[in-house]
Amino acid sequence: MTSSDPLVEVSDLAVEFHTPRGLVRAVDGVSFQVGRGEILGVVGESGSGKSVTSLAILGLLERPSGRITRGSIRFDGQVISNLDERKLRRLRGDRMSMIFQDPLTSLNPYLTIEEQLVEVLEFHRGTPRAEARQRCLELLTQVGISEPAERLKSHPHQLSGGMRQRVCIAMALLCDPSLLIADEPTTMLDVTIQAQILELVRSLRKTREMSILFITHDLGVISELCDRVIVMYAGRVVEEAPTAELLRNPKHPYTEALLESTPRLDTPHGGVLRPIPGLPPRLGTAPVTECTFAPRCRHVRPQCREGEPRLLPLEGTTRSRRCIAPPEEIGAD
Amino acid sequence: MSDAPGPAPRAESAPLVEVEHLVKHFPTRGGWGKNREVVRAVDGVSFTIRRGETLGLVGESGSGKTTVGRTLLRLIEPTSGRVRFDGVELGSLTSGALRRLRPRMQIIFQDPYASLNPRLSVGEAIAEPLRVHGLARGPELERNVVSLLDRVGLPSSARDRYPHEFSGGQRQRICIARALSVKPSFIVCDEAVSALDLSIQAQVLNLLRDLSDDLGLTYLFITHNLNVLRSIADRVLVMYLGQVVESATVEQLFSAPGHPYTRALLSANPSPDPLAAFDPVSLEGEIPSAVHPPSGCRFHTRCPEVFEPCPTIIPSNHLVNREPPHRVLCHLAEDAA
Numbered sequence: 001m002t003s004s005d006p007l008v009e010v011s012d013l014a015v016e017f018h019t020p021r022g023l024v025r026a027v028d029g030v031s032f033q034v035g036r037g038e039i040l041g042v043v044g045e046s047g048s049g050k051s052v053t054s055l056a057i058l059g060l061l062e063r064p065s066g067r068i069t070r071g072s073i074r075f076d077g078q079v080i081s082n083l084d085e086r087k088l089r090r091l092r093g094d095r096m097s098m099i100f101q102d103p104l105t106s107l108n109p110y111l112t113i114e115e116q117l118v119e120v121l122e123f124h125r126g127t128p129r130a131e132a133r134q135r136c137l138e139l140l141t142q143v144g145i146s147e148p149a150e151r152l153k154s155h156p157h158q159l160s161g162g163m164r165q166r167v168c169i170a171m172a173l174l175c176d177p178s179l180l181i182a183d184e185p186t187t188m189l190d191v192t193i194q195a196q197i198l199e200l201v202r203s204l205r206k207t208r209e210m211s212i213l214f215i216t217h218d219l220g221v222i223s224e225l226c227d228r229v230i231v232m233y234a235g236r237v238v239e240e241a242p243t244a245e246l247l248r249n250p251k252h253p254y255t256e257a258l259l260e261s262t263p264r265l266d267t268p269h270g271g272v273l274r275p276i277p278g279l280p281p282r283l284g285t286a287p288v289t290e291c292t293f294a295p296r297c298r299h300v301r302p303q304c305r306e307g308e309p310r311l312l313p314l315e316g317t318t319r320s321r322r323c324i325a326p327p328e329e330i331g332a333d
Numbered sequence: 334m335s336d337a338p339g340p341a342p343r344a345e346s347a348p349l350v351e352v353e354h355l356v357k358h359f360p361t362r363g364g365w366g367k368n369r370e371v372v373r374a375v376d377g378v379s380f381t382i383r384r385g386e387t388l389g390l391v392g393e394s395g396s397g398k399t400t401v402g403r404t405l406l407r408l409i410e411p412t413s414g415r416v417r418f419d420g421v422e423l424g425s426l427t428s429g430a431l432r433r434l435r436p437r438m439q440i441i442f443q444d445p446y447a448s449l450n451p452r453l454s455v456g457e458a459i460a461e462p463l464r465v466h467g468l469a470r471g472p473e474l475e476r477n478v479v480s481l482l483d484r485v486g487l488p489s490s491a492r493d494r495y496p497h498e499f500s501g502g503q504r505q506r507i508c509i510a511r512a513l514s515v516k517p518s519f520i521v522c523d524e525a526v527s528a529l530d531l532s533i534q535a536q537v538l539n540l541l542r543d544l545s546d547d548l549g550l551t552y553l554f555i556t557h558n559l560n561v562l563r564s565i566a567d568r569v570l571v572m573y574l575g576q577v578v579e580s581a582t583v584e585q586l587f588s589a590p591g592h593p594y595t596r597a598l599l600s601a602n603p604s605p606d607p608l609a610a611f612d613p614v615s616l617e618g619e620i621p622s623a624v625h626p627p628s629g630c631r632f633h634t635r636c637p638e639v640f641e642p643c644p645t646i647i648p649s650n651h652l653v654n655r656e657p658p659h660r661v662l663c664h665l666a667e668d669a670a
Contacts, residue, residue: 045530045531045532045533046501046530146618160619161394162619163619190393190394190557190620191393191557191559191598191601191602192393192597192598192601192613192616193393193619194601194603195600195601195603195613195615196615196616198603199613199615217530217531218603219531219605220560220602220603220604220605221603222605223603223604223605223606223607223609223611224603224611243607244607244608247605247606247607248606248607248608257532258531258532259605261531261532261534261535261536262531262535262560262605263534263535263538263558263560263561263563263564263565264560264563264604264605264606265559265560265563265587265599265602265604272539272542273535273538273539273564274535275532275533275535275536275539276532276535276536279500279502279503279533
């Protein structure tokens with residue numbers, strides 16, 4: 001492998017779940033790459049497939065109800081979408097790790113912070129306890145926890161939300177992973193704590209050259225943190241672009257509509273928000289015969305109903321989108 | 334003015350809600366060898382809300398904003414302080430009189446999943462408050478339910494369906510319809526759009542704004558989301574550790590924030606504009622415990638502009654602008670001439 005190859009390569013991924021309502025294809029034909037040292041943002045609303053995609057990368061789909069039915073995931077050149085649980089377990093928490101939205105449910109309430117952190121190093125590295133403890137102290141300090149020795153003795157409920165998320169981040173970093181997947185890690189935190197965590201993530205990328213897949217619905221967070229963004233809708237990637245270009249000049253009608261419906265500080269007071277009419281489609285497994293966004297799209301034209309557009313590069317740019325409307329009709333230009 | 338008993342007729346210009354020095358202390362559970370202590374959730378909060386106004390209440394978790402909303406409606410009893418609603422002092426009311434006043438003050442919560450009884454159809458859920466308060470029955474009740482559904486943008490066929498058949502945004506519409514059923518003049522919205530997806534959040538915000546325009550509703554809008562606040566509130570109170578540290582119109586607050594805490598909050602809020610500078614004022618640590626709030630100014634332990642008097646002397650409220658009034662609880666603030 002050379003360092004210019006992407007660290008993660010997802011190709012034509014499809015994931016299906018058995019639910020009480022029948023079979024649901026939550027992710028359908030998703031392809032993207034995460035470069036080395038890159039922060040890739042994933043934006044989308046509930047049900048867009050953004051979390052399922054990340055769980056699939058980590059091999060954490062709930063079995064047997066959820067499974068990959070098509071496509072592949074490569075990590076550092078190796079196909080990992082067909083690995084067995086034992087091999088995946090060696091990989092997870094070591095070369096790739098994850099932080100979730102709710103740090104309280106990610107931590108074991110019965111164990112002290114020390115027990116949970118040391119366990120990671122013992123399992124993956126066989127590090128002796130004293131040495132592991134020293135490493136945990138270092139990491140807790142790095143993620144900005146004061147009095148780390150005291151904190152090691154605490155149970156999760158004794159820590160505040162921001163502190164718990166820092167512990168989760170420290171835990172995710174113990175083995176120096178090359179990939180960190182962060183699924184809405186700041187959504188439950190207050191903005192001042194969020195700012196601290198974002199600063200921490202940024203500095204981690206710089207000092208460790210880690211690749212980060214950052215999932216969020218907050219376009220402000222995307223703007224501050226990510227190099228590139230993919231926008232997901234109804235289990236598909238509908239647009240992919242460098243962050244500033246995407247936010248300044250969206251080229252897919254969904255991205256455009258999402259930006260217009262976002263309340264922001266620079267919107268004049270009393271300015272009416274422009275919501276997206278209607279609701280996202282219900283996902284099934286029926287063959288898709290039209291663009292999934294067509295029913296809510298204001299740029300819709302008859303051809304949109306004749307078949308689903310593919311995700312194609314936009315000529316003369318480094319971005320791509322899944323739309324047939326002329327690019328000049330959408331966004332800023 | 335007559336001497337007749339009961340509330341005097343109120344001028345339209347009089348505030349709908351007046352809160353004076355509201356205090357709510359919760360006792361902590363004393364364990365083995367632990368003394369019972371109190372959490373000073375709300376510690377001396379005063380404000381007024383004019384008719385038809387949307388007052389935003391913003392603060393981080395633990396600031397006491399939710400407790401203000403609930404004590405205001407007397408869903409929990411305040412420790413002390415006074416709340417007047419349309420001129421009537423709520424503390425002086427018997428429980429029967431308070432119940433008769435309830436239809437006029439409603440609340441919408443963050444989680445529309447938890448706010449609806451899964452066993453009641455949507456029609457029954459919306460009709461329930463009307464029935465409980467004896468406001469409508471029979472065919473009139475049915476007509477009311479249909480027109481309420483229409484008012485919040487749901488089809489009349491929704492009546493016979495159950496909450497689980499609806500998405501989060503639609504459920505919040507159902508909750509709004511139910512709150513509207515008893516023709517309130519005041520609604521507390523407690524993080525009412527926080528759990529919704531962006532595109533849906535905008536739909537519900539626009540609905541709330543239309544309702545206030547059309548029906549003259551007054552809102553107390555509690556949120557931690559500054560962007561949402563900017564789009565819906567007329568005036569804003571910023572809370573920190575049980576106290577209001579700044580009160581201003583939404584324009585004043587966002588263009589000239591007076592309190593260092595407000596400035597930190599605003600700077601920490603990332604903008605989707607890629608050209609906007611993001612340089613958050615970093616606050617040390619997290620919000621301190623409301624059991625032992627810091628001495629002097631409660632914000633001094635995290636304040637980037639802390640100076641000599643802050644740790645020991647309690648700051649007073651400064652009127653930094655007279656009209657419209659803009660108040661800041663900080664030693665650095667100066668009264669307008």
